Amino acid sequence: MPRLRREGDGASPVSTQTLHGCANVASVSATKRIAVIPGDGIGKEVIPQAVRVIEAAGADLALTYFDWGADRYLADKVTVPPDGFASLARDFDAILVGAFGDPRVPSNIHAREILLGMRCQMDLYANVRPVRLLNASLCPLKGIEPRDLDFVVIRENTEGVYGDLGGVFKQGTPDEIAIQEDVNTRKGVARIISYAFDYCASNKKVDGSPRRRVLMCDKSNAMTHAGSLWQRVFKEVAAEYSNPKIETQHMYVDALCMQMVRDPRGFDVIVTNNMFGDILTDLAAGLQGGLGMAASANLHPGRTSERCRGMFEPVHGSAPAIAGKDIANPFGAILTAAMMLAHLGMLAEAQKIEAAVLEAVRQKKTTADIGGTLGTREAGEWVAERVRLSNSPRL
Ligand code: NAD
Ligand code: IPM
Ligand code: MN
Numbered sequence: 145m146p147r148l149r150r151e152g153d154g155a156s157p158v159s160t161q162t163l164h165g166c167a168n169v170a171s172v173s174a175t176k177r178i179a180v181i182p183g184d185g186i187g188k189e190v191i192p193q194a195v196r197v198i199e200a201a202g203a204d205l206a207l208t209y210f211d212w213g214a215d216r217y218l219a220d221k222v223t224v225p226p227d228g229f230a231s232l233a234r235d236f237d238a239i240l241v242g243a244f245g246d247p248r249v250p251s252n253i254h255a256r257e258i259l260l261g262m263r264c265q266m267d268l269y270a271n272v273r274p275v276r277l278l279n280a281s282l283c284p285l286k287g288i289e290p291r292d293l294d295f296v297v298i299r300e301n302t303e304g305v306y307g308d309l310g311g312v313f314k315q316g317t318p319d320e321i322a323i324q325e326d327v328n329t330r331k332g333v334a335r336i337i338s339y340a341f342d343y344c345a346s347n348k349k350v351d352g353s354p355r356r357r358v359l360m361c362d363k364s365n366a367m368t369h370a371g372s373l374w375q376r377v378f379k380e381v382a383a384e385y386s387n388p389k390i391e392t393q394h395m396y397v398d399a400l401c402m403q404m405v406r407d408p409r410g411f412d413v414i415v416t417n418n419m420f421g422d423i424l425t426d427l428a429a430g431l432q433g434g435l436g437m438a439a440s441a442n443l444h445p446g447r448t449s450e451r452c453r454g455m456f457e458p459v460h461g462s463a464p465a466i467a468g469k470d471i472a473n474p475f476g477a478i479l480t481a482a483m484m485l486a487h488l489g490m491l492a493e494a495q496k497i498e499a500a501v502l503e504a505v506r507q508k509k510t511t512a513d514i515g516g517t518l519g520t521r522e523a524g525e526w527v528a529e530r531v532r533l534s535n536s537p538r539l
Contacts, residue, residue, distance in 0.1 A: 174204055175204050175205065175206050176203075176204065176205050176206070176237040176238065176488050176490075177205075177206050177208065177235065177236045177237050178205050178206070178207050178208070178236060178237065178238050178239070178240055178484075179208055179210055179232050179235075179236040179238075179239045179240070180195065180207050180208065180209050180210065180239075180240045181209075181210045181212050181213070181239065181240070181241045181242065181258070182209075182213070182241075182242040183212070183213040183241060183242040183243050183244045183258070183462065184213045184214045184215075184242070184243060184244050184245055184246045184255075184462040184464075184467075185243060185245065185246065185461070185462025185463055185464050185467035186242070186243065186460070186462055186463045186466060186467050186472035186520075187213070187241070187242020187243035187244070187462055188242060188467075189467070189468075189470065189472050189474070189520045189521075190242060190458065190472055190473075190474040190476070190477035190478075190520065190524075191240065191241075191242040191477055192521075192524070193474035193477060193478060193520060193521065193523070193524025193525075193527075193528075194240065194474065194477040194478045194480065194481040194524075195207065195240075195481075196524050196525065196528045197478050197481060197497055197500070197524060197527050197528045197531055198481050198485065198493070198497070199528070200527075200528035200529070200531040200532045200535075201485070201490075201493040201494075201496050201497055201531050201535070202493065202535060203485055203490050203493045204490075208236070212224060212225075212228070212254075212258050213244060213246070213254065213258070214244070214245075214246030214248060214249050214254055216254075217249060217253075217254040218248060218249065223253065223254045223257035223258055223261075224257055224258055224261055229261065229262065229265045229266055232262070232266065232452055232455075233266055233450045233451065233452045234450065234451060234452075235451065236451065236452050237451060237452060237453055237488055238452065238453050238454055238455070238456060238484050238487065238488060239262065239452065239454070239455040239456065240456050240457075240480070240481060240484055241259070241262075241455055241456065241457035242457070242458070242462075242477065243457070243458065243460060243461045243462040243463070244258055244259050244461075244462060245461050245462040245464070246462065246464065247464050256308070259457075260306060262442070262455050263301045263302060263306075263442055263455070264301075264302045264306070264307075266444070266452070266455070267302060267444050267447075268301055268302070268442035268443055268444050268454060268455055269300065269301050269302045269332065269335060269336060269339075269443075269444060270298060270299075270300075270301060270336060270339050270441075270442070270443045270444070270445055271298070271299035271300075271301040271418075271421060271440060271441070271442050271443075272296060272297075272298055272299075272343070272440060272441045272442075272443060273296065273297045273298075273299060273421070273425040273428070273438065273439075273440045273459060274295075274296045274439060274440075274483075275293060275294070275295050275296065275297065275408075275411075275425075275428040275429075275431065275432060275438070276290070276293060276294050276350060276432065277289070277290045277292070277293035277294075277431065277432055277433075278290060278432075278433070278437070278501065278502050278505045279433075279502075279505045279506060281515065282432060282433030282434075282437065282505065282514055282515075283431055283432070283433070284430065284431070285405070285407075285408070285431065288408065288409070288431070290350075291351060292408070292409040293408055293409070293431060293432070294349045294350050294351070295408070295411035295412055295413065295414060295428075296343065296347075296412075296413055296414070297414045297415075297416065297421055297424055297425050297428060298336060298339060298340040298343060298413060298414065298415045298416075298421075299336075299416060299417075299418060299420075299421025299422065299424075299425065300332060300333070300336040300415075300416070300417050300418050300421065301336075301418060301421075301442055302332060302418070303327045303328060303329060303332045303333075303417070303418060304326055304327060304328065304417045304418030304419050305324055305325070305326050305327075305418065305419050306418045306419070307325065307327050309324075309325040309327060310322070310323040310324040310325045311323055326367065326370055328369075328370040328373050328374065328417070330373065330377065333373055333374055333377045334377050334380075334381060336415060337358075337360065337374075337377055337378055337381045337415055338381050338384075339415075339445050340358050340360075340413050340414075340415035341358055341381055341382070341384075341385045341390055342445070343355075343413055344356070344357070344358050344385075344390050344412065344413040345385065345388070345390060355412050355413055356390065356391055356412060357390065357391040357392070357393055357412040357413065358382070358390055358391070358392055358393070358412070358413045358414075358415060359392075359393040359394065359395060359400075359411065359412070359413065359414045359415070360374060360375075360378040360392070360393070360394050360414075360415050360416070361394075361395050361396070361397050361400050361414055361415070361416040361420055361424070362374045362375070362394075362396065362397065362416065362417065362420070363396055363397050363398070363420070364396070365396060370417070374417070375394075378392070378394070378415075397416070397420045397423075397424070400414075400424065401423075401424070401427060404424070404427055404428060404431070405427070405431075408428075408431055425438065425440070425459055426459070429459055429460070433505075433513075433514045434473070434513050434514065435458075435459060435460035435461075435463075435473075435476065436458075436460060436472065436473025436474075436475060436476050436511065436513050436514065437473065437475055437476055437479070437514065438458060438459035438460065438476050439456075439458060439459065439476055439477075439479035439480040439482070439483050440456070440457055440458065440459050440480060440483075441454050441455075441456050441480075441483050441484070441487065442454055442455040442456070442457070443487075453487050453488060454484070454487055456480045456481065456483055456484040456487075457480060458476035458477045458479075458480045459476060460476055470519040470520045470521060471511055471512060471513075471519060471520060472511065472520050473510065473511040473513050473514060473520070473523070474511070474520050474523055474524045474527075475501050475504070475505075475510070475514075475523070475527075478497060478501055478524065478527055479497075479498065479501060481497065482494040482495075482497040482498050482501075485497070496531050496534045496535070497527070497531055499534065500527045500528075500530035500531045500534065501527055503530055504523065504526055504527050504530065509523065509526040509527075510523055511523050
Protein backbone atom coordinates (compact mmCIF):
# COMPACT_ATOMS: atom_id res chain seq x y z
CA MET A 145 0.00 0.00 0.00
CA PRO A 146 1.41 3.46 -0.85
CA ARG A 147 2.66 5.25 2.24
CA LEU A 148 2.64 8.63 0.63
CA ARG A 149 -0.33 10.96 0.72
CA ARG A 150 -0.86 14.00 -1.48
CA GLU A 151 -2.79 17.13 -0.86
CA GLY A 152 -3.66 19.82 -3.36
CA ASP A 153 -2.35 19.88 -6.87
CA GLY A 154 0.55 21.81 -8.36
CA ALA A 155 -1.63 23.64 -10.86
CA SER A 156 -3.97 25.41 -8.48
CA PRO A 157 -3.47 27.48 -5.36
CA VAL A 158 -3.23 25.34 -2.25
CA SER A 159 -3.69 26.67 1.20
CA THR A 160 -0.64 26.26 3.39
CA GLN A 161 -3.00 25.57 6.25
CA THR A 162 -4.59 22.46 4.83
CA LEU A 163 -4.07 19.45 7.07
CA HIS A 164 -4.10 15.73 6.47
CA GLY A 165 -6.51 13.31 7.94
CA CYS A 166 -4.33 10.68 9.53
CA ALA A 167 -5.48 7.22 10.49
CA ASN A 168 -4.02 7.22 13.98
CA VAL A 169 -1.77 9.19 16.27
CA ALA A 170 1.26 6.97 15.69
CA SER A 171 1.14 7.62 11.96
CA VAL A 172 0.85 11.38 12.53
CA SER A 173 4.13 11.49 14.40
CA ALA A 174 6.01 9.17 12.01
CA THR A 175 4.83 10.78 8.81
CA LYS A 176 7.07 13.58 7.57
CA ARG A 177 5.28 16.52 6.04
CA ILE A 178 6.80 17.86 2.85
CA ALA A 179 5.95 21.13 1.13
CA VAL A 180 6.38 20.61 -2.60
CA ILE A 181 6.91 23.69 -4.79
CA PRO A 182 7.57 22.62 -8.41
CA GLY A 183 7.84 26.26 -9.58
CA ASP A 184 8.41 27.05 -13.25
CA GLY A 185 9.59 25.48 -16.49
CA ILE A 186 11.27 22.10 -16.08
CA GLY A 187 10.71 22.32 -12.32
CA LYS A 188 7.14 21.18 -13.11
CA GLU A 189 8.49 18.18 -15.02
CA VAL A 190 11.33 16.97 -12.82
CA ILE A 191 9.59 17.30 -9.44
CA PRO A 192 6.81 14.85 -10.35
CA GLN A 193 9.55 12.34 -11.19
CA ALA A 194 11.28 12.94 -7.87
CA VAL A 195 7.92 12.40 -6.15
CA ARG A 196 7.32 9.20 -8.14
CA VAL A 197 10.66 7.86 -6.96
CA ILE A 198 10.27 8.74 -3.28
CA GLU A 199 6.85 7.14 -3.45
CA ALA A 200 8.42 3.98 -4.87
CA ALA A 201 10.96 3.99 -2.04
CA GLY A 202 8.11 3.70 0.45
CA ALA A 203 9.03 6.84 2.36
CA ASP A 204 6.37 7.74 4.90
CA LEU A 205 5.52 11.23 3.70
CA ALA A 206 2.56 13.54 3.36
CA LEU A 207 2.98 16.03 0.51
CA THR A 208 1.34 19.40 0.24
CA TYR A 209 1.66 21.14 -3.10
CA PHE A 210 2.17 24.87 -3.47
CA ASP A 211 1.65 26.72 -6.74
CA TRP A 212 4.15 29.50 -6.06
CA GLY A 213 5.80 30.53 -9.31
CA ALA A 214 5.37 32.56 -12.48
CA ASP A 215 1.82 31.41 -13.37
CA ARG A 216 0.52 32.37 -9.94
CA TYR A 217 2.43 35.66 -10.01
CA LEU A 218 1.07 36.56 -13.45
CA ALA A 219 -2.45 35.64 -12.35
CA ASP A 220 -2.68 37.48 -9.04
CA LYS A 221 0.68 39.21 -8.46
CA VAL A 222 1.31 37.05 -5.39
CA THR A 223 4.81 35.64 -5.08
CA VAL A 224 4.68 34.43 -1.48
CA PRO A 225 1.32 34.55 0.33
CA PRO A 226 1.18 36.22 3.74
CA ASP A 227 2.48 33.82 6.40
CA GLY A 228 4.03 31.71 3.61
CA PHE A 229 7.54 31.33 5.01
CA ALA A 230 6.31 31.10 8.59
CA SER A 231 4.00 28.28 7.58
CA LEU A 232 6.79 26.42 5.80
CA ALA A 233 8.99 26.66 8.87
CA ARG A 234 6.23 25.72 11.30
CA ASP A 235 4.14 23.12 9.53
CA PHE A 236 6.58 21.11 7.40
CA ASP A 237 9.61 18.90 7.97
CA ALA A 238 11.18 19.83 4.63
CA ILE A 239 10.56 21.70 1.40
CA LEU A 240 11.14 20.16 -2.04
CA VAL A 241 11.57 22.77 -4.75
CA GLY A 242 11.89 22.63 -8.56
CA ALA A 243 13.09 25.89 -10.10
CA PHE A 244 11.95 29.45 -10.65
CA GLY A 245 12.40 31.68 -13.68
CA ASP A 246 10.11 32.49 -16.58
CA PRO A 247 10.67 34.69 -19.63
CA ARG A 248 7.23 36.25 -19.02
CA VAL A 249 8.59 37.73 -15.79
CA PRO A 250 11.76 39.45 -17.01
CA SER A 251 12.34 41.16 -13.65
CA ASN A 252 12.64 37.70 -12.07
CA ILE A 253 10.94 39.22 -9.04
CA HIS A 254 8.99 36.06 -8.19
CA ALA A 255 12.14 33.93 -8.26
CA ARG A 256 13.93 36.39 -6.00
CA GLU A 257 11.06 36.65 -3.56
CA ILE A 258 10.33 32.92 -3.42
CA LEU A 259 13.74 31.28 -3.74
CA LEU A 260 16.03 33.89 -2.22
CA GLY A 261 13.19 34.65 0.20
CA MET A 262 13.22 31.07 1.50
CA ARG A 263 16.99 31.06 1.80
CA CYS A 264 17.25 34.41 3.56
CA GLN A 265 14.06 34.76 5.54
CA MET A 266 14.20 31.18 6.79
CA ASP A 267 17.93 31.77 7.40
CA LEU A 268 18.98 28.64 5.50
CA TYR A 269 22.55 29.84 5.52
CA ALA A 270 24.32 26.72 4.27
CA ASN A 271 23.86 25.72 0.66
CA VAL A 272 25.35 22.23 0.41
CA ARG A 273 26.12 21.18 -3.16
CA PRO A 274 27.76 17.75 -3.51
CA VAL A 275 29.82 17.15 -6.63
CA ARG A 276 29.94 13.45 -7.50
CA LEU A 277 30.64 11.59 -10.68
CA LEU A 278 28.37 8.57 -11.10
CA ASN A 279 30.10 7.23 -14.18
CA ALA A 280 33.35 8.14 -15.95
CA SER A 281 31.44 8.58 -19.23
CA LEU A 282 29.65 11.63 -17.82
CA CYS A 283 32.77 13.69 -17.15
CA PRO A 284 34.08 15.79 -20.01
CA LEU A 285 37.62 15.52 -18.63
CA LYS A 286 39.91 12.73 -19.81
CA GLY A 287 40.75 9.95 -17.35
CA ILE A 288 38.55 11.09 -14.46
CA GLU A 289 36.88 8.21 -12.62
CA PRO A 290 34.06 8.38 -10.05
CA ARG A 291 36.58 7.94 -7.21
CA ASP A 292 38.39 11.10 -8.44
CA LEU A 293 35.41 13.40 -8.11
CA ASP A 294 33.71 13.45 -4.74
CA PHE A 295 33.78 16.90 -3.23
CA VAL A 296 31.23 19.30 -1.81
CA VAL A 297 30.78 23.03 -2.14
CA ILE A 298 29.47 24.71 1.00
CA ARG A 299 28.09 28.01 -0.23
CA GLU A 300 27.16 30.90 2.05
CA ASN A 301 23.47 31.36 1.24
CA THR A 302 22.19 34.53 2.90
CA GLU A 303 24.72 37.33 2.34
CA GLY A 304 27.20 38.59 -0.25
CA VAL A 305 25.75 40.37 -3.23
CA TYR A 306 22.41 38.57 -2.92
CA GLY A 307 20.87 41.03 -0.47
CA ASP A 308 20.10 43.36 -3.39
CA LEU A 309 21.48 46.29 -1.45
CA GLY A 310 22.60 49.28 -3.48
CA GLY A 311 20.97 51.51 -5.97
CA VAL A 312 21.10 53.44 -9.17
CA PHE A 313 21.83 57.14 -9.41
CA LYS A 314 21.34 59.38 -12.47
CA GLN A 315 19.63 56.51 -14.26
CA GLY A 316 19.58 56.77 -18.02
CA THR A 317 22.16 59.55 -18.17
CA PRO A 318 25.77 59.22 -19.30
CA ASP A 319 26.76 59.66 -15.64
CA GLU A 320 24.65 56.76 -14.38
CA ILE A 321 26.02 54.95 -11.33
CA ALA A 322 24.94 51.44 -10.26
CA ILE A 323 26.07 50.20 -6.87
CA GLN A 324 25.68 46.57 -5.77
CA GLU A 325 26.80 46.02 -2.23
CA ASP A 326 28.63 42.91 -1.07
CA VAL A 327 27.60 42.20 2.51
CA ASN A 328 29.85 40.03 4.69
CA THR A 329 29.12 39.83 8.40
CA ARG A 330 31.48 38.21 10.90
CA LYS A 331 28.56 36.10 12.12
CA GLY A 332 27.69 35.01 8.60
CA VAL A 333 31.26 34.22 7.58
CA ALA A 334 32.06 32.42 10.84
CA ARG A 335 29.00 30.18 10.80
CA ILE A 336 29.47 29.02 7.21
CA ILE A 337 33.18 28.34 7.68
CA SER A 338 32.48 26.50 10.95
CA TYR A 339 29.85 24.41 9.19
CA ALA A 340 32.36 23.52 6.46
CA PHE A 341 34.76 22.22 9.12
CA ASP A 342 31.95 20.35 10.89
CA TYR A 343 30.89 18.85 7.58
CA CYS A 344 34.46 17.79 6.85
CA ALA A 345 34.81 16.18 10.28
CA SER A 346 31.53 14.29 10.17
CA ASN A 347 30.92 13.30 6.55
CA LYS A 348 32.79 10.58 4.72
CA LYS A 349 33.35 10.28 1.01
CA VAL A 350 31.17 7.86 -0.93
CA ASP A 351 33.96 5.23 -0.81
CA GLY A 352 33.95 5.42 3.00
CA SER A 353 37.24 7.29 3.36
CA PRO A 354 37.30 10.31 5.68
CA ARG A 355 37.22 13.86 4.46
CA ARG A 356 40.42 15.72 5.38
CA ARG A 357 40.62 19.21 3.95
CA VAL A 358 38.68 22.46 3.84
CA LEU A 359 39.54 24.85 1.03
CA MET A 360 38.41 28.45 1.43
CA CYS A 361 37.86 30.26 -1.84
CA ASP A 362 37.75 34.04 -2.12
CA LYS A 363 39.01 36.95 -4.18
CA SER A 364 40.87 38.67 -1.37
CA ASN A 365 43.54 40.02 -3.71
CA ALA A 366 40.96 42.36 -5.25
CA MET A 367 38.03 42.45 -2.82
CA THR A 368 40.21 43.33 0.12
CA HIS A 369 37.71 44.27 2.82
CA ALA A 370 35.50 41.23 2.54
CA GLY A 371 38.48 39.04 1.69
CA SER A 372 40.34 40.09 4.81
CA LEU A 373 37.36 39.13 6.99
CA TRP A 374 37.08 35.70 5.30
CA GLN A 375 40.85 35.14 5.65
CA ARG A 376 40.97 36.05 9.33
CA VAL A 377 37.86 34.07 10.25
CA PHE A 378 39.09 31.04 8.29
CA LYS A 379 42.32 31.00 10.31
CA GLU A 380 40.45 31.45 13.60
CA VAL A 381 37.98 28.66 12.91
CA ALA A 382 40.68 26.32 11.56
CA ALA A 383 42.59 26.68 14.82
CA GLU A 384 39.56 25.28 16.66
CA TYR A 385 39.65 22.10 14.55
CA SER A 386 43.05 20.80 15.51
CA ASN A 387 41.84 17.47 16.88
CA PRO A 388 41.42 15.70 14.59
CA LYS A 389 43.47 17.97 12.41
CA ILE A 390 41.69 19.18 9.31
CA GLU A 391 43.99 20.44 6.59
CA THR A 392 43.36 23.91 5.27
CA GLN A 393 43.92 25.40 1.87
CA HIS A 394 43.14 28.68 0.18
CA MET A 395 42.59 29.51 -3.47
CA TYR A 396 41.50 32.60 -5.30
CA VAL A 397 38.30 31.92 -7.21
CA ASP A 398 39.86 32.46 -10.62
CA ALA A 399 42.64 29.96 -9.98
CA LEU A 400 40.14 27.53 -8.48
CA CYS A 401 38.05 27.60 -11.67
CA MET A 402 41.14 26.78 -13.67
CA GLN A 403 42.13 23.92 -11.38
CA MET A 404 38.62 22.47 -11.31
CA VAL A 405 38.74 22.06 -15.07
CA ARG A 406 42.40 21.07 -15.32
CA ASP A 407 42.41 18.50 -12.51
CA PRO A 408 39.56 18.31 -9.97
CA ARG A 409 41.09 15.36 -8.09
CA GLY A 410 41.95 16.24 -4.53
CA PHE A 411 39.14 18.71 -3.86
CA ASP A 412 37.33 17.75 -0.69
CA VAL A 413 35.28 20.46 1.06
CA ILE A 414 35.18 23.91 -0.52
CA VAL A 415 33.69 26.84 1.40
CA THR A 416 32.97 30.13 -0.28
CA ASN A 417 30.67 33.10 -0.52
CA ASN A 418 27.24 33.23 -2.11
CA MET A 419 28.14 34.34 -5.62
CA PHE A 420 31.35 32.35 -6.03
CA GLY A 421 29.47 29.30 -4.75
CA ASP A 422 26.76 29.84 -7.34
CA ILE A 423 29.24 30.06 -10.20
CA LEU A 424 31.53 27.26 -9.01
CA THR A 425 28.64 24.83 -8.66
CA ASP A 426 27.49 25.30 -12.25
CA LEU A 427 31.08 24.69 -13.32
CA ALA A 428 31.25 21.64 -11.06
CA ALA A 429 27.91 20.40 -12.43
CA GLY A 430 29.61 20.36 -15.81
CA LEU A 431 32.11 17.86 -14.40
CA GLN A 432 29.24 15.62 -13.19
CA GLY A 433 27.52 15.40 -16.56
CA GLY A 434 25.72 18.72 -16.63
CA LEU A 435 23.17 20.65 -14.64
CA GLY A 436 20.69 17.80 -14.88
CA MET A 437 22.83 15.76 -12.46
CA ALA A 438 23.45 18.20 -9.60
CA ALA A 439 21.60 18.18 -6.27
CA SER A 440 21.56 20.60 -3.35
CA ALA A 441 20.32 21.27 0.17
CA ASN A 442 19.65 24.61 1.87
CA LEU A 443 20.07 24.20 5.60
CA HIS A 444 20.32 25.95 8.93
CA PRO A 445 22.64 23.41 10.57
CA GLY A 446 21.82 22.48 14.11
CA ARG A 447 18.59 24.44 14.41
CA THR A 448 15.94 22.57 16.34
CA SER A 449 13.61 25.44 17.22
CA GLU A 450 11.71 25.01 13.97
CA ARG A 451 10.09 21.94 12.52
CA CYS A 452 11.52 22.49 9.04
CA ARG A 453 14.90 20.78 8.45
CA GLY A 454 15.66 22.50 5.16
CA MET A 455 14.82 23.29 1.57
CA PHE A 456 16.01 20.92 -1.13
CA GLU A 457 16.34 21.87 -4.81
CA PRO A 458 18.30 20.74 -7.85
CA VAL A 459 21.11 23.11 -8.85
CA HIS A 460 19.63 23.75 -12.27
CA GLY A 461 17.13 26.43 -13.20
CA SER A 462 13.83 26.37 -15.06
CA ALA A 463 15.55 25.88 -18.46
CA PRO A 464 12.79 27.59 -20.47
CA ALA A 465 14.20 26.48 -23.83
CA ILE A 466 13.64 22.81 -23.06
CA ALA A 467 10.58 23.15 -20.82
CA GLY A 468 7.43 21.24 -21.75
CA LYS A 469 9.25 18.87 -24.10
CA ASP A 470 9.73 15.91 -21.74
CA ILE A 471 13.50 16.02 -22.30
CA ALA A 472 14.78 17.54 -19.03
CA ASN A 473 16.97 15.25 -16.96
CA PRO A 474 15.11 14.44 -13.71
CA PHE A 475 18.12 12.89 -11.93
CA GLY A 476 19.27 16.13 -10.23
CA ALA A 477 15.78 16.48 -8.73
CA ILE A 478 15.65 12.78 -7.82
CA LEU A 479 19.06 12.92 -6.12
CA THR A 480 17.90 16.08 -4.36
CA ALA A 481 14.88 14.18 -3.04
CA ALA A 482 17.28 11.47 -1.80
CA MET A 483 19.29 14.15 0.02
CA MET A 484 16.07 15.33 1.63
CA LEU A 485 15.16 11.84 2.81
CA ALA A 486 18.67 11.36 4.23
CA HIS A 487 18.30 14.61 6.19
CA LEU A 488 14.97 13.40 7.51
CA GLY A 489 16.64 10.21 8.76
CA MET A 490 15.33 7.94 5.99
CA LEU A 491 18.77 6.67 5.08
CA ALA A 492 17.69 3.32 3.64
CA GLU A 493 15.22 4.98 1.28
CA ALA A 494 17.83 7.57 0.23
CA GLN A 495 20.40 4.87 -0.49
CA LYS A 496 17.95 2.85 -2.58
CA ILE A 497 17.26 5.92 -4.69
CA GLU A 498 20.95 6.77 -5.17
CA ALA A 499 21.69 3.18 -6.15
CA ALA A 500 18.85 3.19 -8.67
CA VAL A 501 20.07 6.42 -10.30
CA LEU A 502 23.58 4.98 -10.45
CA GLU A 503 22.23 1.90 -12.20
CA ALA A 504 20.19 4.00 -14.63
CA VAL A 505 23.35 5.88 -15.58
CA ARG A 506 25.29 2.61 -15.98
CA GLN A 507 22.58 1.15 -18.21
CA LYS A 508 22.08 4.45 -20.07
CA LYS A 509 18.43 4.56 -19.03
CA THR A 510 18.66 8.32 -19.13
CA THR A 511 17.61 11.44 -20.95
CA ALA A 512 19.59 12.59 -23.99
CA ASP A 513 21.74 15.20 -22.19
CA ILE A 514 23.70 12.35 -20.63
CA GLY A 515 23.60 9.97 -23.54
CA GLY A 516 20.33 8.05 -23.25
CA THR A 517 17.15 8.03 -25.29
CA LEU A 518 14.46 8.26 -22.59
CA GLY A 519 12.13 11.13 -21.91
CA THR A 520 11.87 12.83 -18.51
CA ARG A 521 8.93 10.67 -17.47
CA GLU A 522 10.42 7.43 -18.76
CA ALA A 523 13.70 8.08 -16.96
CA GLY A 524 11.82 8.81 -13.74
CA GLU A 525 9.68 5.71 -14.16
CA TRP A 526 12.76 3.54 -14.81
CA VAL A 527 14.37 4.72 -11.58
CA ALA A 528 11.10 4.29 -9.67
CA GLU A 529 10.74 0.73 -10.97
CA ARG A 530 14.34 -0.04 -10.02
CA VAL A 531 13.66 1.29 -6.53
CA ARG A 532 10.52 -0.84 -6.29
CA LEU A 533 12.56 -3.92 -7.27
CA SER A 534 15.11 -3.15 -4.59
CA ASN A 535 12.28 -3.02 -2.03
CA SER A 536 11.45 -6.67 -2.59
CA PRO A 537 13.41 -9.14 -0.54
CA ARG A 538 15.91 -11.13 -2.64
CA LEU A 539 14.96 -14.78 -3.23
P1 NAD B 1 19.35 26.64 -16.32
O1 NAD B 1 19.96 25.84 -15.26
O2 NAD B 1 17.87 26.69 -16.36
O3 NAD B 1 19.86 26.08 -17.74
C1 NAD B 1 21.22 26.16 -18.16
C2 NAD B 1 21.47 25.12 -19.26
O4 NAD B 1 21.41 23.81 -18.71
C3 NAD B 1 20.43 25.17 -20.37
O5 NAD B 1 21.07 24.82 -21.58
C4 NAD B 1 19.45 24.08 -19.98
O6 NAD B 1 18.75 23.53 -21.06
C5 NAD B 1 20.38 23.05 -19.33
N1 NAD B 1 19.70 22.30 -18.27
C6 NAD B 1 19.37 22.75 -17.05
N2 NAD B 1 18.75 21.81 -16.35
C7 NAD B 1 18.67 20.73 -17.14
C8 NAD B 1 18.14 19.44 -16.98
N3 NAD B 1 17.54 19.05 -15.86
N4 NAD B 1 18.23 18.57 -18.02
C9 NAD B 1 18.83 18.92 -19.16
N5 NAD B 1 19.37 20.13 -19.37
C10 NAD B 1 19.28 21.03 -18.38
O7 NAD B 1 19.99 28.09 -16.22
P2 NAD B 1 19.65 29.43 -17.05
O8 NAD B 1 19.32 29.10 -18.47
O9 NAD B 1 20.76 30.34 -16.77
O10 NAD B 1 18.37 30.02 -16.34
C11 NAD B 1 17.01 29.80 -16.75
C12 NAD B 1 16.09 30.38 -15.70
O11 NAD B 1 16.20 29.63 -14.49
C13 NAD B 1 16.43 31.83 -15.32
O12 NAD B 1 15.23 32.50 -15.07
C14 NAD B 1 17.25 31.68 -14.04
O13 NAD B 1 17.21 32.83 -13.24
C15 NAD B 1 16.54 30.51 -13.40
N6 NAD B 1 17.33 29.73 -12.45
C16 NAD B 1 16.65 29.28 -11.37
C17 NAD B 1 17.30 28.45 -10.44
C18 NAD B 1 16.53 27.97 -9.27
O14 NAD B 1 15.34 28.20 -9.17
N7 NAD B 1 17.14 27.25 -8.35
C19 NAD B 1 18.62 28.06 -10.68
C20 NAD B 1 19.28 28.54 -11.81
C21 NAD B 1 18.62 29.36 -12.70
C1 IPM C 1 20.99 28.83 -8.00
C2 IPM C 1 20.44 29.92 -8.90
C3 IPM C 1 20.03 31.14 -8.09
C4 IPM C 1 21.26 31.69 -7.39
C5 IPM C 1 19.32 32.23 -8.94
C6 IPM C 1 18.07 31.70 -9.59
C7 IPM C 1 19.01 33.47 -8.15
O1 IPM C 1 21.37 30.24 -9.89
O2 IPM C 1 20.26 28.39 -7.10
O3 IPM C 1 22.12 28.40 -8.21
O4 IPM C 1 22.00 32.49 -7.97
O5 IPM C 1 21.47 31.30 -6.26
MN1 MN D 1 23.07 28.94 -9.92
